[in-house]
Amino acid sequence: MENDRQTRHAAVPPPPTLPASARQPINRCNLPAVILGSLSFQRHPVALEIDGIRDLHAGLFQMLDGLPEPLDRAQRFMDYMTVRFLLDEPEEAGSMPNGTKPARIKANYRRLVRGWSFDSDGREGAVLKRWVESRFGLLARHHAGSLLDRHSDGYQRYLYEGSRGLYATNALESQLDLLYAYCQYELVRTQPEQTHVSLYRGINRIDEHEILERADRSRYRVLLNNLNSFTRERERADEFGDYILEVAVPLAKVFFYNQLLPGLLRGEDEYVVIGGVYEVRMSTL
Known part of the structure; x- marks a missing residue:
């Protein structure tokens, strides 16, 4: 009986980390929003493809x-x-x-x-x-x-x-x-062997973002806007705030980066990133 209870308990998936108010029930992608927008996806990403x-x-x-x-x-x-x-x-x-x-x-x-x-x-x-x-x-x-x-x-x-x-x-x-x-x-x-890229954003207060949970003194779980700009240059991020958010972004969630099409964007090594729930680290210089 104890083994049966453990089996039933293990079969129950954890609750989604992406709030229902932040997602639509359908999309045009190979994964539903509740999955691709979750903290689990940040930790264990897979390829995303728009249908067809x-x-x-x-x-x-x-x-x-x-x-x-x-x-x-x-x-x-x-x-x-x-x-x-x-x-x-x-x-x-x-x-x-x-x-x-x-x-x-x-x-x-x-x-x-x-x-x-x-x-x-x-x-x-x-x-x-x-x-x-x-x-x-x-x-x-x-x-x-x-x-x-x-x-x-x-x-x-x-x-x-x-x-x-x-x-x-x-x-x-x-x-x-x-x-x-x-x-x-x-x-x-x-970058065939790489799954994530470390990106940075300058902020003045962590409460500029939707905080879902504080993991420890410097790590937070936040709900980002559905599209966001980051930079790959930590020094550049420091120009935009007193604190720096560092986040490991799955490459599958990169929509565009300035080196993709030379001459289109210039400057700060910008990455445009699809949002959802992320664990981030806040630090100063």
């Missing part, structure tokens, strides 16, 4: 397999994006001719990444956070203010900005799908 993307663009990745140099692969990827999504031919993508086309047709993955780097609470940031909600099922927690109250004016503005940012664009979310898939391809190709 690698199959739909199999020819691109087969071509990249034959290129040994990262710079050549990056250029081929950008060329593919230009041709596939008609980025230089907006009329062919359905835009109206004779100068009457909406200005938003010029929005593309490159402008979104640049816009995020300039202001993550701007229109581009809203589009990217809505994309994470759709693809990974992780709800945004902050955008120019708290989003915890789904009836607030701030939340309605967030929805408006996200929808406005997609209006009259050419398959912008599909461009982001492929950008994420390419990022993951490059990380596996260039």
Whole structure:
């Protein structure tokens, strides 16, 4: 009887660490949000794939397999994006001719990444956070203010900005799908034995984040926004706050980093990271 009780107890999974209020019941990924957003995923990550993307663009990745140099692969990827999504031919993508086309047709993955780097609470940031909600099922927690109250004016503005940012664009979310898939391809190709990367963020107070638990004096378990910026340079993080958060981020949760497409971003070695529950360490210099 004792063995039976132990067996039944062992079969009960631990409660999820990702609160229900931070996730959607469905997504377009190979893992549900409750798993990919959990502390267990940070500790034991696996590959994440958006449904159908690698199959739909199999020819691109087969071509990249034959290129040994990262710079050549990056250029081929950008060329593919230009041709596939008609980025230089907006009329062919359905835009109206004779100068009457909406200005938003010029929005593309490159402008979104640049816009995020300039202001993550701007229109581009809203589009990217809505994309994470759709693809990974992780709800945004902050955008120019708290989003915890789904009836607030701030939340309605967030929805408006996200929808406005997609209006009259050419398959912008599909461009982001492929950008994420390419990022993951490059990380596996260039760092095949690595599962995590140590990243840093400067803060002034730990309560700037949603704290779920304090593990010890310097370690916290926090719920991060569904998309976040970090840097790989600890010294750079120190410029943005009195304290430094250090976090081991699964490579599977890296959406973009500034060396992925040379010339797109410059400066602080930025990494754009999908959120969820993370254990972080807070320290000073």
